[in-house]
Amino acid sequence: MTKTILEEKIAVNVERDVTINAVIGYHDNSIAQDIFFIFPPHPSLGGDYDNNVVSALYQGVAREGYVAVRFNYRGVDSGRVHDEHFFPYWERLESTKEYDLIIKDTETLVKEIRNNIQPNARIHFIAYSFGNFIALELMSRFDVQKFFGISPPIEAYDFEACFLKKRNCAFAVADDDIFCNKERMQVYSEKYNFPLTVIETEDHFYRGVEEQLFLAAKHAMGI
Amino acid sequence: MIDHEHFFGTFLKEKKNTLLIEAFHDISASVGIVLTDINTTWVLILTEGKLTSLECDATNNCDVYYQMETEVFQGIVERQFSPQHAFFVKKVDIKGDLFMGMKIAKLLDSFFEQYPYVIGGRG
Numbered sequence: 001m002t003k004t005i006l007e008e009k010i011a012v013n014v015e016r017d018v019t020i021n022a023v024i025g026y027h028d029n030s031i032a033q034d035i036f037f038i039f040p041p042h043p044s045l046g047g048d049y050d051n052n053v054v055s056a057l058y059q060g061v062a063r064e065g066y067v068a069v070r071f072n073y074r075g076v077d078s079g080r081v082h083d084e085h086f087f088p089y090w091e092r093l094e095s096t097k098e099y100d101l102i103i104k105d106t107e108t109l110v111k112e113i114r115n116n117i118q119p120n121a122r123i124h125f126i127a128y129s130f131g132n133f134i135a136l137e138l139m140s141r142f143d144v145q146k147f148f149g150i151s152p153p154i155e156a157y158d159f160e161a162c163f164l165k166k167r168n169c170a171f172a173v174a175d176d177d178i179f180c181n182k183e184r185m186q187v188y189s190e191k192y193n194f195p196l197t198v199i200e201t202e203d204h205f206y207r208g209v210e211e212q213l214f215l216a217a218k219h220a221m222g223i
Numbered sequence: 224m225i226d227h228e229h230f231f232g233t234f235l236k237e238k239k240n241t242l243l244i245e246a247f248h249d250i251s252a253s254v255g256i257v258l259t260d261i262n263t264t265w266v267l268i269l270t271e272g273k274l275t276s277l278e279c280d281a282t283n284n285c286d287v288y289y290q291m292e293t294e295v296f297q298g299i300v301e302r303q304f305s306p307q308h309a310f311f312v313k314k315v316d317i318k319g320d321l322f323m324g325m326k327i328a329k330l331l332d333s334f335f336e337q338y339p340y341v342i343g344g345r346g
Binding site: 052 | 308
């Protein structure tokens, strides 16, 4: 019988007048010892916690009896960051690739949620697209047990340093993904010794294969 | 059902050469809205956030195409769902420059919020 997923919405204040929102999912028998944080894509590219991949992974993790957390980056919910519309704000961040504030926001969110649920909980990251960039940067700030990255945009960001340093990571890539070339990821997989799953799907967006993607995450993370 | 000729030919045409949404002033692209069930394509040229050209059934080679049924287009215009959500559930297909396509989807979402169009009420 499918268990009903219970949800709590929380707002985390990360800066004066800047709040980021998260949704925590679990069911009656969920174990609070493991918390899975799901990192969404870039806000300019449909990156919010209602994204199809984020939603599917969130639902899947919660169904398995763990605590799942999906969240939005700053500006996504309110449409603004301070007095600036979120779109040019994020375009400016993208032009400079200076995402320190976003990394700091997410660090604050992870700390606050873990402290509120269970300070000793094991934490795990699942990241999709741009979310990989933020999540991998955060790996050094937390004792992340398992990491599953979906389509890190290697054509837009340099991930090689992250691949070199990180352990306990597994990745998935689409068969034909203009933002994450499968062949390049296969080379990285061999060079840096991480498991790589190739999902047969048409592009970066995994439409219609979300369940398959979750099963790949489930297998790779042992959940 | 939405009258696409009125929506594009009158409602949208009235907004030509005005900056549609300030936040998107950097966007320049040619966009094709393909209504697949009636085999009709509207081509919009955006220049620095302004709609500078609007034609029906043009044979332009667009940077990005949004392909959908008229019913889905109506749902987006009425803000029943966002263009991004329609894409993620495969009600809309984006062809061409996917990166630009996703950005313009955000612009469209903001546009329909700022400039509501009432079906039947002729905007």
